[in-house]
Amino acid sequence: MRPYDFTRPRSVGAALGDAHEGSAFLAGGTTLVDLMKLELMTPSRVVDINRLPLRGITVDRGGLHVGALERMSDVADHQDVRSRYPMISQALELSASPQIRNMASMGGNLLQRTRCGYFRDLTTACNKREPGSGCAALTGHSRMHAVLGTSDACVATHPSDVAVALVALDARVHLESLREKRTVALADFYRLPGHTPQVENELRAGELLTGLTVPPLPWASRSAYLKIRDRRSYEFALASVAVALDLDLDRGTIRDARVAAGGVGTRPWRLEAVERALVGRPAALATYEAAAAPAGEDARTLPHNMFKPALLRRTLVRALVALGGRS
Secondary structure (H helix, E strand, C coil): CCCCEEECCCCHHHHHHHCCCCEEEECCCCCHHHHHHCCCCCCCEEEECCCCCCCCEEEECCEEEEECCCEHHHHHHCHHHHHHCHHHHHHHHCCCCHHHHHHCEHHHHHCCCCCCHHHHCCCCCECCCCCCCCEHHHCCCCCCCCCECCCCCCCCCCCCCHHHHHHHCCCEEEEECCCCEEEEEHHHHECCCCCCCCCCECCCCCCEEEEEEECCCHHHHCEEEEEECCCCCCCCCCEEEEEEEEEECCCCEEEEEEEEEECCECCCEECHHHHHHHCCCECCHHHHHHHHCCCCCCCCCCCCCCCHHHHHHHHHHHHHHHHHCCC
């Protein structure tokens, strides 16, 4: 780890004033410190933002509001989150380990860097780490890599579980700089790699993520997050889905749906075609299978992850059955 300056401001304005080109904000540190140890990130200044007033979990007519410094475990345990947006609680509880969830902030989780092994290995080619150097995953071991939203420059999978649930729920993130405050839909916040995989999101230089809002959606109380992985804990997803269903119980049909996938895309992947195929149809196994059929049809696979499109479809059907029943 290289030497750096360190500040601990008490206000957002002071933190933004302390930040300059080459600086980094520190919250839980579960991503930044690891990357600094690997010298993948070498900030000249670290701005500790843990004293800033960026906490709070509230639900009102505007939806769910979460401060960027709220810890993942506290959000997962919050009664209103559990009852009104269970997919968020479940996604958080299926992330990392309890110890990490107790440290990691919501803002930090949404901004975490990819867990691609080639990105973290300084001896291999990685366009995300060193633009123009190539992508070792294209010819290397690719089992954990993305099949949706990839390019010839990068196939790294987006690592966040809770981001998948938040994208399904049309969440927005709040950003602040010395010049302005702005709000961006989380689905638009993450960039596809294209030819510039080193630019991962819409966060501008000197800008701070201060919180997030999930719009009100009463039927999100019927929602779930299903994660398929190689072991039951402390592992990233091979495929995951966040699903919310609005059921007409009298008619046995689906009035509306929200569906997003993780573990398969270079960013959280909203499955709008699946949503459209569910709406107005019976809540039955045949509906779920038909709706899931096109998921991943535009996938770009590599030799070691050719199983992912089929796994995504099976994961979707399993989650839909759990929420809507078979008939």
